Amino acid sequence: MQQRNSGNRRPSGTDGSDFSYRMVVDNRYTKVANGKSSLSKILIIQAVVLFVGVLDMLFTLLTKQPYDTLAVASTSITFISIIIGELGRKRSKANLLKLYVAASTIGVLGSIVAVFLSNIQLKVFNDPSIWETEKITLLKIACVSLGLFVQIFSAATTISLIGNMSPPKRAS
Template sequence: MQHRNSSLGRPSGTDGSDYSYRMVVDSRYQLVAKGKKRLSLLFIIEALVLLIGVVFAFLPGREQHIPNTAVFSSVIVSVVLVIIADIGRRRSRSGLLRFYAIASSIATLQLIVSLAMWHSLPKAIWDFGFSETRRFDATGFTGLQAGLLLYLLTFSLFKIWTIKAVLSLIFNMSPPKKSS
């Protein structure tokens, strides 16, 4: 058979009856390709969201003259983990993706707790929710704390979504179990 040329139509030497013998890509490999593409976008968005976390780390908290080293270290670890996960995504290394899923969850938890404590978020939520007044009074709940709360909730949900995508990719990358 000759090589296929799109302008000539069907290659010479075949009548089309060999269609059933052609290779078909398994749906699992198609899911892996889609998962890798989705993860590349999620990793870029995660890096941008981590930059917003750095902005919150620079804003003054309880002690204005001391930098928030816990947030900075958490962000640095998270960025390194995103780089490791991207390498794992590109090279189809499920071990690196598993490491990212576990370590990134711990770093995210540290980032969330550290930022919340730095800006006295639990105290503000407690005071806001359990005050004696019945009308809407947000005097103890500043705009910074409201923005931080929104950021932390959004980042938590985004991280859960990313971890779910990573686990889905790992599941699709692993070979199917053979029944005995």
């Protein structure tokens, strides 16, 4: 067969009937590409939610209120997990993606525990008249709730991606 020329001309020596012999991309590679794209978007959303949480912590420090060490630690863990997740996504490393899922889950659960231990949600939800003065508290609750929601999608997407990245099982 002759080399293909530029354009849409068919090379000489073929009539197009060799289509069934051409290579086809395996479906799992397409799923991996789609999963990586979805994970990239989820990581961006997770980083934005984390940034809002950091802004909330900065407002707390500016008002000279004591900061919650558990919230700071869980925010740090979540930040590091986002970096690990991005590295695992770019390099297609299943071990880094597994570490990302574990670390980000620990970070989000730590944030949830920090909110529950501070009892701020009870104070705010029991007395709606203080909502105006407790905007930062409402922001913290909304940020943690959104973080949990994003974490659920993140874990599902990452676990699916890891499953598609694994080599296929051979039938015995």
